[in-house]
Amino acid sequence: AQRVTQPEKLLSVFKGAPVELKCNYSYSGSPELFWYVQYSRQRLQLLLRHISRESIKGFTADLNKGETSFHLKKPFAQEEDSAMYYCALSAGNNRKLIWGLGTSLAVNP
Amino acid sequence: KAGVTQTPRYLIKTRGQQVTLSCSPISGHRSVSWYQQTPGQGLQFLFEYFSETQRNKGNFPGRFSGRQFSNSRSEMNVSTLELGDSALYLCASSLFQGSYNEQFFGPGTRLTVL
Numbered sequence: 001a002q003r004v005t006q007p008e009k010l011l012s013v014f015k016g017a018p019v020e021l022k023c024n025y026s027y028s029g030s031p032e033l034f035w036y037v038q039y040s041r042q043r044l045q046l047l048l049r050h051i052s053r054e055s056i057k058g059f060t061a062d063l064n065k066g067e068t069s070f071h072l073k074k075p076f077a078q079e080e081d082s083a084m085y086y087c088a089l090s091a092g093n094n095r096k097l098i099w100g101l102g103t104s105l106a107v108n109p
Numbered sequence: 110k111a112g113v114t115q116t117p118r119y120l121i122k123t124r125g126q127q128v129t130l131s132c133s134p135i136s137g138h139r140s141v142s143w144y145q146q147t148p149g150q151g152l153q154f155l156f157e158y159f160s161e162t163q164r165n166k167g168n169f170p171g172r173f174s175g176r177q178f179s180n181s182r183s184e185m186n187v188s189t190l191e192l193g194d195s196a197l198y199l200c201a202s203s204l205f206q207g208s209y210n211e212q213f214f215g216p217g218t219r220l221t222v223l
Contacts, residue, residue: 043112043113043214049209090208095208095209096157097152097212098154099154101151102151
């Protein structure tokens with residue numbers, strides 16, 4: 001079955017520290033993976049997608065097919081990075097989005 | 110450009126009733142997807158409409174239905190409400206069909222079933 005796992009419900013780091021939000025997926029085909037973010041009192045929005053191989057707001061994510069992971073990383077966390085982060089997988093013939101339960105990132109001053 | 114709008118924002122219903130939620134996509138977007146969000150299950154895909162046709166469906170009972178109009182606005186209906194239907198219902202629009210396209214989310218409708 002297709003599944004997305006975000007093992008950490010809450011991640012707390014200090015400003016300037018590196019941050020890694022973990023995402024593991026289960027899918028036998030060729031996946032398309034995304035990170036969506038929801039800042040306080042804002043709407044859910046796309047942060048980045050693996051196919052773009054881009055860096056957004058200093059965040060990067062690399063698809064590791066061997067480990068079936070798509071971890072989100074940032075070398076130096078900022079307070080404005082505090083938000084809820086969701087990993088999502090577009091998979092299957094119908095390509096519907098399958099979501100992880102999310103990780104709440106708190107960046108402390 | 111105006112974002113995705115959802116009405117109403119909050120709704121309280123009792124078991125057995127039915128409810129209709131509305132979603133207006135970003136102008137020019139032809140795809141509308143609906144999601145249910147609960148603390149225990151997270152975000153779960155309900156269905157996607159494109160050009161007035163349901164293109165994709167999640168694993169929800171037939172009590173959950175939807176439609177899309179010629180102006181791309183979409184409605185979602187839940188009949189015979191159950192306590193477990195209490196959730197935040199999110200609508201998202203995108204330019205094209207398919208979840209690999211960037212989804213633009215609305216603020217959601219908070220449904221409480223008593």
